[in-house]
Amino acid sequence: MVKVNRPHIGIFGKMNVGKSSLVNALTGQQVSVVAQHPGTTTDPVKKIIEILGIGPVTIIDTAGLDDLSALGAQRVQKTTEVLQQVDLAILVFAEEWNDYDQQLLNLFTAQNIPFFLVHNKSDLPRPSVNLTGVDMVDFSCKTPDVAPLLQAIKKHLPQTAYAQDVLLDDIVSPGQQVVLVIPIDASAPQGRLILPQVQTIRNLLDIGATAVCLKDTELADWLKHHTPDLVITDSQAFKYVSSVVPQEVPLTSFSILFSRMKGDFDAFLKGVQTIDKLNDGDKILVMESCSHSVNKCDDIGRTKIPALMRKYTGKRLEFDVLANLDPIPQNVSQYKLAVQCGGCMVTRNQILRRLEILQRAGVAVTNYGMALAYCNGIFERVSAIFRTRK
Numbered sequence: 001m002v003k004v005n006r007p008h009i010g011i012f013g014k015m016n017v018g019k020s021s022l023v024n025a026l027t028g029q030q031v032s033v034v035a036q037h038p039g040t041t042t043d044p045v046k047k048i049i050e051i052l053g054i055g056p057v058t059i060i061d062t063a064g065l066d067d068l069s070a071l072g073a074q075r076v077q078k079t080t081e082v083l084q085q086v087d088l089a090i091l092v093f094a095e096e097w098n099d100y101d102q103q104l105l106n107l108f109t110a111q112n113i114p115f116f117l118v119h120n121k122s123d124l125p126r127p128s129v130n131l132t133g134v135d136m137v138d139f140s141c142k143t144p145d146v147a148p149l150l151q152a153i154k155k156h157l158p159q160t161a162y163a164q165d166v167l168l169d170d171i172v173s174p175g176q177q178v179v180l181v182i183p184i185d186a187s188a189p190q191g192r193l194i195l196p197q198v199q200t201i202r203n204l205l206d207i208g209a210t211a212v213c214l215k216d217t218e219l220a221d222w223l224k225h226h227t228p229d230l231v232i233t234d235s236q237a238f239k240y241v242s243s244v245v246p247q248e249v250p251l252t253s254f255s256i257l258f259s260r261m262k263g264d265f266d267a268f269l270k271g272v273q274t275i276d277k278l279n280d281g282d283k284i285l286v287m288e289s290c291s292h293s294v295n296k297c298d299d300i301g302r303t304k305i306p307a308l309m310r311k312y313t314g315k316r317l318e319f320d321v322l323a324n325l326d327p328i329p330q331n332v333s334q335y336k337l338a339v340q341c342g343g344c345m346v347t348r349n350q351i352l353r354r355l356e357i358l359q360r361a362g363v364a365v366t367n368y369g370m371a372l373a374y375c376n377g378i379f380e381r382v383s384a385i386f387r388t389r390k
Contacts, residue, residue, distance in 0.1 A: 007161035013092035015064030018120035021141040087161035174208030181233035196254040255369025258342035271364035312375035
């Protein structure tokens, strides 16, 4: 199956310890600007490289945590935001180890982020660092040897960040026929399929099953002459598709399929029931986890889900939207429910880290597809094939 969600590896440390030089050595390119004066790196800089045995990864060069310049606070904020995005952190230090380094190490530990240390400028004496159970790699940009760095990355990067994703392997068998319902409406991207659809088609090809792609307007006529083994639909078409697909044919959505692969499926199953407990004035956080134009009147996260939940509950609900991997609001406990998208553009670790923050604050979590199914009264049906496999 095509792997489109690259593990993110963040390079952290104080100013002028050689973070950018390390990135350039790893990538073999002049990705980050290198200069003697501190504060050269401003916004995080990203570069994709291929690591044998892992595949493509995204390397992120961050600004120094000890930047006290006029723009320093903003740079440091950007650096700390990157923590929510990374699957592995590399903490670079040089001539000294001080409170800034310890602060970063404490952040990694508190947020359960795998990490290791790099003592850069290793041609200089190593400062006294007494850390038990922490791996450290010596490195010098004057005579760069990236092999030990790559070995440390392979050791500490969780396999869940790059292992092959499983969508339908435990549900669909070779030779079975699966219908993919793909509406072509105002919300569909021009001239292409969205990633969940592409990945599902590829997964079915790998399994040896037959993928039949239909528009929702073609589905009823096709079903008059065929009985598929499974139907997967865009969640926005749930109500209609459920009405025309025979009850004996299993039905689910791309979003629910991805919630099993990318999120906490059990928490989503439980959290969706919170919809029945919502009251006037309750706040819901919608988490998109990607970037797209927001000026469409039929946007699923910003328009359709809020409208459907208000109609279903009959309550005056308030909605906030969190796009991309923007940081979770500090006052997260104000929300009664968080609704996560399918997560096709991010890694499972990135979603799980966000969900953990919400769950620690007592916020129920669910998924786009589950919320849409629940409000359409078909939740039990579209989640049945997964619950019977528990």
